[in-house]
Structure formats: structure tokens, C-alpha cells
Amino acid sequence: MPADPIGAVKRELLVRQLDSWTPVALHRSRRATFAQAYTGPDGGTADAALRVFVEFADLLRGRRMTVLTIAGATDELAVRHTAVQSELPAEVTAHLMPGDLARLPVALKAGGAAGTPVLAYLDATGGPGPDRDTIAAVTNGRPAELLLALDPPGPSDPDLRRTLTEAGFPLVTEVDLVADAPAEPERADAPAEPERIVFATAAGKRLDAFKDALWAVDEYAGVRYRDPGDPDGHLLDISLTPHPGPLRRELLARLATAGRASVTELRQFTAERTVYRAADTNRVLGVLLAAGLVDRDPAAGRLSGDVTITAI
Structure with a gap:
């Protein structure tokens, strides 16, 4: 060190x-x-x-x-x-x-x-x-x-x-x-x-x-x-694939306050208001969707910027 x-x-x-x-x-x-x-x-x-x-x-x-x-x-x-x-x-x-x-x-x-x-x-x-x-x-x-x-x-x-x-x-x-x-x-x-x-x-x-x-x-x-x-x-820990825990919590807190947000808005939130990269947003949203903690509209397809994420 x-x-x-x-x-x-x-x-x-x-x-x-x-x-x-x-x-x-x-x-x-x-x-x-x-x-x-x-x-x-x-x-x-x-x-x-x-x-x-x-x-x-x-x-x-x-x-x-x-x-x-x-x-x-x-x-x-x-x-x-x-x-x-x-x-x-x-x-x-x-x-x-x-x-x-x-x-x-x-x-x-x-x-x-x-x-x-x-x-x-x-x-x-x-x-x-x-x-x-x-x-x-x-x-x-x-x-x-x-x-x-x-x-x-x-x-x-x-x-x-x-x-x-x-x-x-x-x-x-x-x-x-x-x-x-x-x-x-x-x-x-x-x-x-x-x-x-x-x-x-x-x-x-x-x-x-x-x-x-x-x-x-x-x-x-x-x-x-x-x-x-x-x-x-x-x-x-400093890593090219940082632990997603804090970002999961912050995205859920953001959605709890806003109710819903587009993927683009959540990526911007991540880039400005967290230590994570905008690209980390999609990785964490995939985990949240799989766990049933958030919903998306449309329900299927690529997780593009205009997809809306809703708190459950």
C-alpha cells in the first residue's frame, strides 16, 4: 500500500x-x-x-x-x-x-x-x-x-x-x-x-x-x-464491475419517491447522483426486474431508454 x-x-x-x-x-x-x-x-x-x-x-x-x-x-x-x-x-x-x-x-x-x-x-x-x-x-x-x-x-x-x-x-x-x-x-x-x-x-x-x-x-x-x-x-472495492448493492438501494429509493421513471432518467440519476456509471443502471435494473421489485412498460423487449420502470 x-x-x-x-x-x-x-x-x-x-x-x-x-x-x-x-x-x-x-x-x-x-x-x-x-x-x-x-x-x-x-x-x-x-x-x-x-x-x-x-x-x-x-x-x-x-x-x-x-x-x-x-x-x-x-x-x-x-x-x-x-x-x-x-x-x-x-x-x-x-x-x-x-x-x-x-x-x-x-x-x-x-x-x-x-x-x-x-x-x-x-x-x-x-x-x-x-x-x-x-x-x-x-x-x-x-x-x-x-x-x-x-x-x-x-x-x-x-x-x-x-x-x-x-x-x-x-x-x-x-x-x-x-x-x-x-x-x-x-x-x-x-x-x-x-x-x-x-x-x-x-x-x-x-x-x-x-x-x-x-x-x-x-x-x-x-x-x-x-x-x-x-x-x-x-x-x-475499486473494480471494473463494482458491487451493485448501493445502486440497487438508491434506484429503489428514487423510484419510491418518483413512482416511475424512464431508463434514460434513471441512467442520468446514476451518472450524477451516485458513484456508479450510467451503464451500471441497466445491469442493476435487470436484477430488480428478475426479483420482482420493479415493473417495466413495455413488459418485453430490450431495456432501452424509453422503457418506463415503475416501483412495486
Whole structure:
């Protein structure tokens, strides 16, 4: 298990998100911006993210990628940052700036990010989350997406979701990262406090890409997921075929409230309001139908988006 298992998962998740975002952004525009800001130490994530662009040298030809990195402690990071810069394609311009999340709006404006694709990763652990101005600055990207790491949360924060939605991110999903306890009971170090990851976007395909990345990270990292919407707080092993229990409960609760919903509506609910992928919805609905816990209309045929599911 890594010394900082939650940090390792966050790092891998960001790298995977960059791997999927970069080709899409550069296909859409000749310029794009990746911005990352850290309240505390980056734990090696900042230079791991920067190194992603080394692998896209061919795709970057004739295009420009600006990478903005903001961190409070920059001395050690500057050494690592400089080492990675020497490997970057000439089309990548990387800037390292001292500061915190509040400096992001100025950095994005100076970097000419407005109107171009923007992906922002903000690690606010150890401090307050981003304010409205910081979130609004990210939405000046066209299109924009935001990945947040936040301190141990209480219940799912409706204010954050509302703030993100009002800022221009209609699609928001959340997941808690929970480190496993040490295997040896005599070890003095306690598992790290849980952290919440929030992803916000305006594009359904990008939400799907995030969910794919979420379930593809290292299953042996010593971290499990917890669905903020699951009242039982069940911990889920990272797997390409996650345990369906919490999703069964959440879909049944949704149908108990709504009475009925189309498969399309339930897939959208799954993608936004649970840790699961939209595609997991059909798998779980099949189990619920077989168990006689829900009904469908029409009664036979493929479980397509316009099929209506009714609570029994």
C-alpha cells in the first residue's frame, strides 16, 4: 500500500482524466489550458499531471497547451517542475506560481484561457474550498470541466452542487475516498481521513469519461469508495464491475419517491447522483426486474431508454 493511498488514487485519477481530456480538447481547439492549484503539498501530483503532456507530442503539433500550476510551497515543486519541463514538447507552456486557489482567476485570465477548453484540478484539502469567483473563472473556458478534492465532508453538500450548477456546470457527481486500516493492528499510524472528489462538467460524455476513469484506477491502492448518496455508507472495492448493492438501494429509493421513471432518467440519476456509471443502471435494473421489485412498460423487449420502470 502506498504511504499516502488517497493521494495515490487522486494522482492516478487526474492522470487518467488528462489522458481522456487532452485529445478531445485539442481536437476541438488549437489552444487549451490545464490549470492545477494546491492548498497544501501536491504530493507529486503536479509534476505527474505535467508529465502527461510529454506523451502527446504528436497530437500537440500546430497547437498550444498552457499549463498553470499554483501552490503554496513551491521550492521543492519548482525543482520537480523544472525537470519535467525539459521533457515537454515546445507547444506546451508551463507556469509555476506561488499562491492558493484564490489566485486561479488571475492566472487563467493572464494565460488567455477564456473561450478555449479548460480543465481545472483544485486540491483544497487542508483549507477552504473554492469560492464562487474561482469556480466562475473556470467556466470561462469553452468547454470547461472541474475536478475538486475537498476535506473530509459531512453529508453531501447541496450548496456546493448548487453553486457549481449556477456557475455553468449542470452535471455534477461526487465520491468519497476512504483509506483502508493498516493490515497490522500494532501499527501506530491510523488510516487517512476520507476525502471527497467532485467532478463538474456540462458534457454528458465527459461525465461518462470521468466515471470510467474512476473505476479503472488501481484496485490494490488501499482505498475504497463511498457513495455520498448511500445512507448506509457502504464501502466499495475499486473494480471494473463494482458491487451493485448501493445502486440497487438508491434506484429503489428514487423510484419510491418518483413512482416511475424512464431508463434514460434513471441512467442520468446514476451518472450524477451516485458513484456508479450510467451503464451500471441497466445491469442493476435487470436484477430488480428478475426479483420482482420493479415493473417495466413495455413488459418485453430490450431495456432501452424509453422503457418506463415503475416501483412495486
